[in-house]
Amino acid sequence: MSLAKTRINPALDANWRLRAFIANYGVYIALLVLLLAAAVLTPKLYAVNTIAVVMRQASQLGIVAIGQTMILLVAGLDLSIGGIFIMTSIVVAEVTNGRDEMVIPAILISLALGALIGAGNGVLVTKRRVPPFVATLGMLVLVKGATQAYTRGVPGGFVPEVLDIVNQSWFVLSIPLLLWLGLNALFIFVLRGTAYGRKVYAVGSNSEAAHLSGIPVDAIRISVYILGSCLAVVSGVVLTGYVGYVDRFIGTGLELDSIAAAIVGGTAFVGGRGGLLGTIAGVLIIQILSTMAILMGLDIEVQFIIKGLVILGAVTLYSVASTEE
Amino acid sequence: MSEYILEMRNISKSFAGVQALKDVSIRCKPGQVYGLVGENGAGKSTLMKILAGAYKADAGEIIYKGQRREGASAGDVIDSGISIIYQELALVPRMSVAENIFLGREPQRAFGILDLKSLHERAAKLTARLGISMDTSLPVSELTVAQRQLVEIAKALSQNADLIVMDEPSAILAGSELDQLFRIISSLIAQGVTIIYISHRLDEVFRIADEVTVLKDGELVETRPIDELDRQTLVKLMVGRPLDEIFPQTDHEQGELVLVAENVSTDTILEGASLELYKGEILGIAGMVGSGRTELARALFGADPLTSGTVSLVGEEGALWTTPAKAIESGLVLVPEDRKSHGLFTSLSVRVNITLPILSRLTRFGIMQSQAERAIVEAARDRLSIVMASSDQEAQYLSGGNQQKVVLAKWLETDPAVVILDEPTRGVDVGAKFEIYRLMRQLNDRGIAIVMISSELPEVIGMSDRILVMNNGRIVGEVAREEATEAGIIELATMAGAGAN
Ligand SMILES: Nc1ncnc2c1ncn2[C@@H]1O[C@H](COP(=O)(O)OP(=O)(O)OP(=O)(O)O)[C@@H](O)[C@H]1O
Ligand SMILES: [Mg+2]
Numbered sequence: 070m071s072l073a074k075t076r077i078n079p080a081l082d083a084n085w086r087l088r089a090f091i092a093n094y095g096v097y098i099a100l101l102v103l104l105l106a107a108a109v110l111t112p113k114l115y116a117v118n119t120i121a122v123v124m125r126q127a128s129q130l131g132i133v134a135i136g137q138t139m140i141l142l143v144a145g146l147d148l149s150i151g152g153i154f155i156m157t158s159i160v161v162a163e164v165t166n167g168r169d170e171m172v173i174p175a176i177l178i179s180l181a182l183g184a185l186i187g188a189g190n191g192v193l194v195t196k197r198r199v200p201p202f203v204a205t206l207g208m209l210v211l212v213k214g215a216t217q218a219y220t221r222g223v224p225g226g227f228v229p230e231v232l233d234i235v236n237q238s239w240f241v242l243s244i245p246l247l248l249w250l251g252l253n254a255l256f257i258f259v260l261r262g263t264a265y266g267r268k269v270y271a272v273g274s275n276s277e278a279a280h281l282s283g284i285p286v287d288a289i290r291i292s293v294y295i296l297g298s299c300l301a302v303v304s305g306v307v308l309t310g311y312v313g314y315v316d317r318f319i320g321t322g323l324e325l326d327s328i329a330a331a332i333v334g335g336t337a338f339v340g341g342r343g344g345l346l347g348t349i350a351g352v353l354i355i356q357i358l359s360t361m362a363i364l365m366g367l368d369i370e371v372q373f374i375i376k377g378l379v380i381l382g383a384v385t386l387y388s389v390a391s392t393e394e
Numbered sequence: 395m396s397e398y399i400l401e402m403r404n405i406s407k408s409f410a411g412v413q414a415l416k417d418v419s420i421r422c423k424p425g426q427v428y429g430l431v432g433e434n435g436a437g438k439s440t441l442m443k444i445l446a447g448a449y450k451a452d453a454g455e456i457i458y459k460g461q462r463r464e465g466a467s468a469g470d471v472i473d474s475g476i477s478i479i480y481q482e483l484a485l486v487p488r489m490s491v492a493e494n495i496f497l498g499r500e501p502q503r504a505f506g507i508l509d510l511k512s513l514h515e516r517a518a519k520l521t522a523r524l525g526i527s528m529d530t531s532l533p534v535s536e537l538t539v540a541q542r543q544l545v546e547i548a549k550a551l552s553q554n555a556d557l558i559v560m561d562e563p564s565a566i567l568a569g570s571e572l573d574q575l576f577r578i579i580s581s582l583i584a585q586g587v588t589i590i591y592i593s594h595r596l597d598e599v600f601r602i603a604d605e606v607t608v609l610k611d612g613e614l615v616e617t618r619p620i621d622e623l624d625r626q627t628l629v630k631l632m633v634g635r636p637l638d639e640i641f642p643q644t645d646h647e648q649g650e651l652v653l654v655a656e657n658v659s660t661d662t663i664l665e666g667a668s669l670e671l672y673k674g675e676i677l678g679i680a681g682m683v684g685s686g687r688t689e690l691a692r693a694l695f696g697a698d699p700l701t702s703g704t705v706s707l708v709g710e711e712g713a714l715w716t717t718p719a720k721a722i723e724s725g726l727v728l729v730p731e732d733r734k735s736h737g738l739f740t741s742l743s744v745r746v747n748i749t750l751p752i753l754s755r756l757t758r759f760g761i762m763q764s765q766a767e768r769a770i771v772e773a774a775r776d777r778l779s780i781v782m783a784s785s786d787q788e789a790q791y792l793s794g795g796n797q798q799k800v801v802l803a804k805w806l807e808t809d810p811a812v813v814i815l816d817e818p819t820r821g822v823d824v825g826a827k828f829e830i831y832r833l834m835r836q837l838n839d840r841g842i843a844i845v846m847i848s849s850e851l852p853e854v855i856g857m858s859d860r861i862l863v864m865n866n867g868r869i870v871g872e873v874a875r876e877e878a879t880e881a882g883i884i885e886l887a888t889m890a891g892a893g894a895n
Contacts, residue, residue, distance in 0.1 A: 089410070115611070208515070253398075262764075263757065263760045263761055263762060264756075265760060267746060267749075267750065270746065272737055274740065274741045275738065275739045275740065278730075278737055278739055279739075281730055282722075282737055282804075283718050283721075283722035283751060284750070340739040343744065354632075390638055
């Protein structure tokens with residue numbers, strides 16, 4: 070209707086536009102500011118080697134954060150990621166026992182087990198109506214316990230040589246980075262350009278309305294949990310290749326970092342709002358901050374404090390930007 | 395003190411680049427009823443939210459009880475004697491009716507301990523004054539939208555305000571509930587209370603208002619005493635052109651049977667409902683608040699599991715559905731009454747809202763065809779005159795009536811055999827209402843059968859080919875269009891004992 074169009078006056082309401090700007094672009098500006106600050110505080114960050122390391126670590130976190138973001142979009146949460154990492158590294162070591170030709174079967178088995186864990190999370194959350202926090206935390210404990218029972222505390226097997234490929238980089242390019250970029254491209258497209266992506270947002274925005282619109286709400290939720298777990302497996306394989314042996318504490322902390330990255334990137338905790346571009350920036354912010362802290366020789370506790378402050382700051386900013394008046 | 399209790403002078407407000415109000419002034423004397431009317435998105439609710447302290451005006455001043463008001467918070471405003479019944483209901487779902495009514499003003503004993511007994515007694519008194527029988531200890535989430543509306547009214551009354559704003563309080567009330575509301579309004583004005591009454595039902599405005607203010611596109615058109623206005627003039631002031639308010643009819647014969655429901659009951663008040671629906675007709679469902687109309691709609695749609703009976707589409711033997719998804723697949727759609735919690739995706743764009751049910755048509759190999767999508771959204775916007783900044787705007791920022799249009803538009807794009815409309819024109823302005831009626835008839839002409847639930851009796855009578863009347867969970871009668879009168883329907887709908895087990 071012409072009337073609707075004539076009433077739009079972009080020059081109006083500077084305050085509103087500032088809020089919208091912060092909500093939409095705040096995270097990119099924060100990233101930019103951080104990069105500038107790094108140039109002054111820790112110029113070493115810009116050494117090619119350091120960049121390569123930062124990007125490889127960012128990729129690790131970033132691949133997990135893709136799944137975490139999608140789970141947050143359906144108003145869920147996944148805390149079981151650490152368990153999936155351990156499971157993956159044990160499966161890779163045990164199944165291959167150092168044999169390169171067994172890598173593919175090992176990855177497939179890990180993916181299958183990951184999918185099973187994800188499905189478990191999803192079923193608990195949808196069919197049994199367990200809150201995601203409780204369900205996935207329980208799953209974390211369960212999977213960790215199962216891996217310990219299986220290995221009796223002494224994991225066996227060897228990580229095959231071929232996985233060392235993840236440690237190679239050409240300038241800053243590396244397999245993990247390419248994987249991260251490729252998976253991002255894929256899932257950004259899925260979320261924005263496919264019917265499935267629409268349904269993910271719809272379920273997170275208003276699950277009752279989605280149900281009444283004929284969307285299979287439970288199936289969408291479960292599928293997103295499965296996706297999240299499978300992405301964690303991918304990241305777990307990369308990390309196993311990096312570490313080179315089976316580590317009982319592998320991947321610890323990634324579940325919280327991935328949630329932090331998504332939230333800092335503007336994905337709402339209550340679902341239905343946000344996306345992967347913001348998460349990419351969130352991942353970079355978190356990774357650069359950690360690296361800067363290390364370069365500055367700060368204690369690990371101080372690093373945690375900084376990370377905490379960044380998350381709280383971001384959340385406060387978003388909530389201020391989105392409240393009306 | 396001046397003779398006005400409230401003056402709002404030269405108020406302007408803009409959002410997101412949309413000028414919602416421009417230089418609007420109103421003033422009110424004590425003991426009068428002011429009608430505030432205008433098309434969807436005209437700025438009525440925004441003006442009242444500014445009065446409530448929920449939004450801050452960009453410009454203008456508010457003079458209340460002779461004093462210029464500066465930066466008052468929503469709490470200050472309530473304390474100063476203004477209470478507002480919001481269009482989008484603002485109750486806490488998990489709290490009981492009584493707790494909601496006295497939220498923040500709970501009766502207390504010593505040491506701040508809640509006086510639950512007095513809470514419930516006072517709540518019961520208030521609901522009795524509204525002439526509604528309601529268990530005040532029930533959580534609000536278990537009430538129908540209409541019942542929640544009544545709780546909102548009770549809440550406003552409990553605040554003993556000097557000025558009460560009612561933003562479409564009647565949107566889904568009918569018959570005796572409406573009479574009760576008007577009786578309360580008369581007793582309030584007798585006590586010197588001022589009422590600002592927003593409604594798209596112009597008969598109500600003529601029935602109770604002393605003066606009417608018309609807004610259009612955020613600007614003040616005129617304020618006039620009601621006796622200097624007639625309906626046609628008022629409509630013309632609102633819409634900007636004369637409008638024929640004639641219910642569109644169909645001339646075709648009754649079609650073949652499409653849907654049969656037999657002895658349907660659910661875990662709700664609904665008990666043993668049977669009906670038949672024919673191609674190309676509109677079957678109206680009338681009844682009081684809580685009579686089971688919405689429950690019937692949900693049962694037909696598969697949203698509530700049936701405890702007895704069957705619903706089936708003719709020709710699709712065995713195609714029984716137990717979920718909305720299957721109902722939609724079989725060709726049945728529902729536009730729910732509770733748009734905020736059942737219909738709208740508030741955090742998503744208007745575009746995404748509208749095309750959600752037709753994704754399969756708009757995708758190739760699962761990939762969205764965005765041009766086709768935009769074309770459909772533009773067409774819907776033009777057809778229903780949806781006022782929005784752009785189709786990428788989040789649905790929550792649309793005015794109430796425009797949100798309703800979005801929810802409707804979403805289903806009109808599907809190609810169903812049966813459409814169930816639960817309060818389809820709730821909060822929709824007169825111009826768009828008749829546009830929706832015309833659309834309904836177009837659906838009929840394509841052979842689509844419509845079940846329409848509405849509290850607005852003129853609409854039920856004007857649009858339905860047959861009317862089923864519900865009372866206390868049962869269908870208590872069928873009225874043919876030729877014989878339908880408001881009085882007759884109300885009598886059936888309120889007859890004591892009718893429908894009781
Ligand atoms: N919070 C908001 N953010 C952005 N735009 C808004 C917001 N609130 C209202 N608007 C816009 O302001 C205009 C006026 O809205 P308002 O709700 O006052 O209309 P209304 O007259 O109450 O309409 P209705 O009859 O549909 O309830 C609309 O175009 C609406 O989209
Ligand atoms: Mg309004």
